[in-house]
Amino acid sequence: MTDPEPHSRGWYALQARERGGYFHPWKRALDGPEPETTFTSVLESLLGPTVRVLEAGCGHGPDAARYAGRVARWTAYDRQPELLALARANAPEARFGLWDGRLPVPAALSGPFDLICSRRGPTGVIPHLPSLAAEGARFLYVGPGLGVPKAETRLAEVGWSVLCEWRERVRSWLPTQEDYRLRCEFMNAVPDPTLWNREATERGLPYFEERYTVLAAAE
Known part of the structure; x- marks a missing residue:
């Protein structure tokens, strides 16, 4: 029996069952700051006791667990029931709903929200x-890569404009060939069988960890 394709529903169910959540399976070392620090800092600056939050794609609930007690209401959703079960256990102060982003919006996720x-x-x-x-x-929002496909276009289509955006690229290292293989599989990429021998050093294989962060509001 072959493993399910990465990021399929079966794959997410497997992550929940075997890893206890949605995690990057490879080890890495960074030459600079964690590129998601910007998202975390901006998120924390927007929280407060009167803020109503909706989190999209909450996974196993690490942000809900960390921040639900700091806001008026933290509501979160995911499309994967196995991850939602973990999120409910990890963040009892938050509210959760199962949703795949299609209409109609479940009643459990009805707004309004001050921060999505x-x-x-x-x-x-x-x-x-x-x-x-x-x-x-x-x-x-923060996404992998230096640009999230169609993010700015999709925001403009609903009358929202970008207030700030950050594109961060940090040189990183995969310490073993197994870490390289795991990252390739996670990214739906085919490992290059010659790359490790050609480019790996004593620290491992260099690559760039990238994130695109955007803050937007209605025009």
Whole structure:
């Protein structure tokens, strides 16, 4: 029996069952700051005791567990029931709903929300921002790569504009050939059988860890 394709529903179920959540399976060493630090810092600056938050693609709930006690209400959703079960256990102060981003929006996720956020979750929440957001709400997202496909276009289509954006690229190292293989599989890429011998050093194989962070609001 072959393993399910990465990022398929079966693959996410396997992650929940065998890893206890959604984690990068490879080890790495960074030559600079963690590129998701910007997202974390901006997120924390937007929280407060009166803020109502909706988190898209919450996975096993690490952000809900960390921040639900700091806001008026933290509501989160994911499309994967196995991950949601873990999130509910990890973050009892938050509210959760099962949703794949399609209409209709479940009643458990009805707004309005002052902040809609997602840490490497789906951009499919963007078309629903007008119906989910309170007046003056913000949308905060971080995704892998230096640009999230169609993010700015999709925001413009619903009348939201980019307030700030950050593109961060940090040189990183995969210490073993197995870590290289695991990252390739996670990224749906085919490992190059000659790359390790050609480019690996005593520290391992160099690559760049990249993140794109965007903060947006209604125009």
